[in-house]
Amino acid sequence: MLTFLLFIILFFFNPATILGQAEIPPExxxxxxxxxxxxxAKQKVFSQTQTTRTGFVSSININTATFTGDLNETVNTLNSYSEVEYAEPDYIRTLSFTPNDPQYGSQYFLKLIKADKAWDLTHGSSTVYVADVDTGISPNHPDLIGKIAKTKNYSTDEIMNDFKCPHGTAVAGVFGAATNxxxxxxxxGFDTQIIAAKLQNVVTPQGCGVATSALSAAIHWVVDNGASVINLSIGGYKPSQTEQEAVDYATNKGTLVVAAAGNENTDKITYPANYTDVLSVAATDKSDGRAGFSNYGSWVDIAAPGVDILTTFYDYSMPQGKKNTYISADGTSLSSPIVAGVATLVKAKNPNLTNTQISNILCQTADKIGGxxxxxxxxxxxxxxxxxxAGGGGEPTPNPTPTSTPSATDxxxxxxxxxxDVAANSQLIILNIYQNGAQKITVTQETSSNSDGTYDVRLTNPQDTLIPGTVAIKIKGPSHLRRSVTSIIYTGPGTTIDLTQNENQILLAGDTTNDNKITIEDLSNISRYYTDFSVAVDxxxxxxxxxxxxxxxxxxxQDLALASINWSDLAIKGDE
Known part of the structure; x- marks a missing residue:
C-alpha cells in the first residue's frame, strides 16, 4: 500500500475540463x-497501534505503514509513543496539469517571457541540471533524446515512461526539450540537462497520485545527483513534515525548489508550493491576466504563462511508434517548469549565484503585470x-555582482x-511614510511573514518620492494598534529599515475591531469565539x-491574554 499520497491532476481530452486538487484519503x-x-521496540509500536509496516525509505529514515480504524486517531496514538519522532499521513498531491488540445500549437509563451532575448545572452548549460520529479518521462521522445542525464525509477514499473499518469513528459518538455x-x-532551458525521478503512479477515481514518502526520497536523490533546480508540478492542501524536511535538505544543499500553486481557482494554500524557500508559481493567460483556473494569493510568489502551452507528450493510448507526440495544455504544472527553466538560464549565466539569489532575481525582475x-x-x-x-548583457561576466534583497530600487x-514570533498567516498592512512634514507614500500591502514572525513591506522605486534623510513612518495592521515611528534615517534606494529590534516600535496587540483602540469590545470579540482550548478560524x-x-x-x-494585558484602562489608543 502507498503512504501519504500526493494527488496529481491528470488532464482530460476535453478542453473545458479543468480538475481541482481534490482530497484523496491517504492509504x-x-x-x-x-x-x-x-x-x-518498533515492532511493539506497530503491533499495539494495529499498523503494518509496508516499506522503509533508508535515505530519509522513514517507515510507511498501513492502518486499521480511524486515520487521525492512529496518527495521534503513534505520536504519543516515546520511540516515535513523528507520525503523519502519507498525503496525496495532485498534478496541476490539464491538456486542452492534442494538436500542434504556437509557443507564444517563449516570446512573452522574452526567452528568445535571454537566449541571445545564454543558451543555458549542459552542466546545469533541472530535476523532473514526477510520474515518469519518455526517454525515447525525439525532443528529449540526449537531454536526460540521469534517471531513477521509484515505481514498480519496469520502464521510465509516464504511461499510467501522462504528466512528467509534458512537464520536462517545457524546461528541457532539445532546442534548435x-x-x-x-x-x-535550451541546453539544460534533465535529471528524472519517476514516482509510483497511483490511479484513483479522482485522478493520479504520488506518495509523499517517495517524493521526499526522490528530492534527496536528485539533490545528491547534482540538481541545481527541482520542479514540482504537484500539490495538495495539507503540509507534511517529511516533505518539508526534504525541501529543507535541498535548500541547504543549494538547490532551488520551484512548485506549482494549483488549479482550483482559490486562495487556499497548497503544498509543497507554500513550504519555506519554495518558489511558488501561478498561471497567467496569453493576455497576461490570471488564468481562470489558477490558484492565487499573497502566499504565491510569481506567475508564468499556463494556457495553451505546447510541449512534449507521451500518449499511451496511441499505437506503438506514435506514442511520442506533442500536446497543447493548460495548468500551473506548465507554469512552474517555465520558471524552473528560467532559473537554469540564470544559473548558467552566473554559476556563482546561490539558490536564494536566483530566487530573488526571478522575483525582482518579474514584470509587474495586473494582479x-x-x-x-x-x-x-x-x-x-x-x-x-544575473550577469549583464553579452557574453557571461566572470564575476558579476548578484542582485540582493532589497534590490537597488527597493x-x-x-x-x-x-x-x-514564528511564521504566521499573511496580513494586510497599511504603511505611510512622511518627510519634511508631508505624507509622501501610502501603501496597503498583503504581506507574508518571515520565518521569525516579522513582516517585510517592500516599496518599489521610493526615490521617485523620497530623498535621503529623516523620515517618519506610521504602520497599522489588523488586530494591532497603529504605531508611529519618527526620526528614521532613509539612506536611499536599497535601504532596509528594521523596526523589529526596539520594543517601542513593536505594534501592540488587541485591536480586533480595527478602530485603533483596545476596549472591552475587543476582549468580548475574542471571548465570543474562544469556546475551547483552540478554535479554528473561519x-x-x-x-x-x-x-x-x-x-x-x-x-x-494567547489571543485573549494579549488583548487583556494591553487593556489596562477603559480604552487604550494607538498612535495618531
Missing part, C-alpha cells in the same frame, strides 16, 4: 522513529531581465507585531479573523 502513514530505536534541433518544440500584489507577490517571470540581472520596512468570518491576534489560524487563550 498509509509515515512513521519516523527516533535514532537508536531497536527493531523490537529542427525537431518539435523549443524549451525555456501583482493581489494574486502573486512578484509579477510574471521575465527571462531576459532575469538573465541580465525600500524594505521590517515590522514586528506583538504576539507573533476565513469567511471577518470578525473571527480579526480575533486571531497571533495569525496562526486559531483562536486561543
Amino acid at each position: 498509509s502513514i509515515i512513521i519516523k522513529f527516533k535514532d537508536g530505536t531497536v527493531e523490537a 534541433n529542427s525537431v518539435g518544440v523549443a524549451s525555456v 501583482t500584489g493581489e494574486y502573486w507577490r512578484c509579477g510574471r517571470v521575465n527571462a531576459y531581465a532575469a538573465v541580465l540581472a 525600500l524594505i520596512v521590517k515590522i514586528r507585531f506583538q504576539g507573533i 476565513n469567511n468570518d471577518t470578525s473571527m479573523k480579526s480575533a486571531d491576534i497571533t495569525k496562526n489560524g486559531f483562536i486561543t487563550i
Whole structure:
C-alpha cells in the first residue's frame, strides 16, 4: 500500500475540463522513529497501534505503514509513543496539469517571457541540471533524446515512461526539450540537462497520485545527483513534515525548489508550493491576466504563462511508434517548469549565484503585470531581465555582482507585531511614510511573514518620492494598534529599515475591531469565539479573523491574554 499520497491532476481530452486538487484519503502513514530505536521496540509500536509496516525509505529514515480504524486517531496514538519522532499521513498531491488540445500549437509563451532575448545572452548549460520529479518521462521522445542525464525509477514499473499518469513528459518538455534541433518544440532551458525521478503512479477515481514518502526520497536523490533546480508540478492542501524536511535538505544543499500553486481557482494554500524557500508559481493567460483556473494569493510568489502551452507528450493510448507526440495544455504544472527553466538560464549565466539569489532575481525582475500584489507577490517571470540581472548583457561576466534583497530600487520596512514570533498567516498592512512634514507614500500591502514572525513591506522605486534623510513612518495592521515611528534615517534606494529590534516600535496587540483602540469590545470579540482550548478560524468570518491576534489560524487563550494585558484602562489608543 502507498503512504501519504500526493494527488496529481491528470488532464482530460476535453478542453473545458479543468480538475481541482481534490482530497484523496491517504492509504498509509509515515512513521519516523527516533535514532537508536531497536527493531523490537518498533515492532511493539506497530503491533499495539494495529499498523503494518509496508516499506522503509533508508535515505530519509522513514517507515510507511498501513492502518486499521480511524486515520487521525492512529496518527495521534503513534505520536504519543516515546520511540516515535513523528507520525503523519502519507498525503496525496495532485498534478496541476490539464491538456486542452492534442494538436500542434504556437509557443507564444517563449516570446512573452522574452526567452528568445535571454537566449541571445545564454543558451543555458549542459552542466546545469533541472530535476523532473514526477510520474515518469519518455526517454525515447525525439525532443528529449540526449537531454536526460540521469534517471531513477521509484515505481514498480519496469520502464521510465509516464504511461499510467501522462504528466512528467509534458512537464520536462517545457524546461528541457532539445532546442534548435529542427525537431518539435523549443524549451525555456535550451541546453539544460534533465535529471528524472519517476514516482509510483497511483490511479484513483479522482485522478493520479504520488506518495509523499517517495517524493521526499526522490528530492534527496536528485539533490545528491547534482540538481541545481527541482520542479514540482504537484500539490495538495495539507503540509507534511517529511516533505518539508526534504525541501529543507535541498535548500541547504543549494538547490532551488520551484512548485506549482494549483488549479482550483482559490486562495487556499497548497503544498509543497507554500513550504519555506519554495518558489511558488501561478498561471497567467496569453493576455497576461490570471488564468481562470489558477490558484492565487499573497502566499504565491510569481506567475508564468499556463494556457495553451505546447510541449512534449507521451500518449499511451496511441499505437506503438506514435506514442511520442506533442500536446497543447493548460495548468500551473506548465507554469512552474517555465520558471524552473528560467532559473537554469540564470544559473548558467552566473554559476556563482546561490539558490536564494536566483530566487530573488526571478522575483525582482518579474514584470509587474495586473494582479501583482493581489494574486502573486512578484509579477510574471521575465527571462531576459532575469538573465541580465544575473550577469549583464553579452557574453557571461566572470564575476558579476548578484542582485540582493532589497534590490537597488527597493525600500524594505521590517515590522514586528506583538504576539507573533514564528511564521504566521499573511496580513494586510497599511504603511505611510512622511518627510519634511508631508505624507509622501501610502501603501496597503498583503504581506507574508518571515520565518521569525516579522513582516517585510517592500516599496518599489521610493526615490521617485523620497530623498535621503529623516523620515517618519506610521504602520497599522489588523488586530494591532497603529504605531508611529519618527526620526528614521532613509539612506536611499536599497535601504532596509528594521523596526523589529526596539520594543517601542513593536505594534501592540488587541485591536480586533480595527478602530485603533483596545476596549472591552475587543476582549468580548475574542471571548465570543474562544469556546475551547483552540478554535479554528473561519476565513469567511471577518470578525473571527480579526480575533486571531497571533495569525496562526486559531483562536486561543494567547489571543485573549494579549488583548487583556494591553487593556489596562477603559480604552487604550494607538498612535495618531
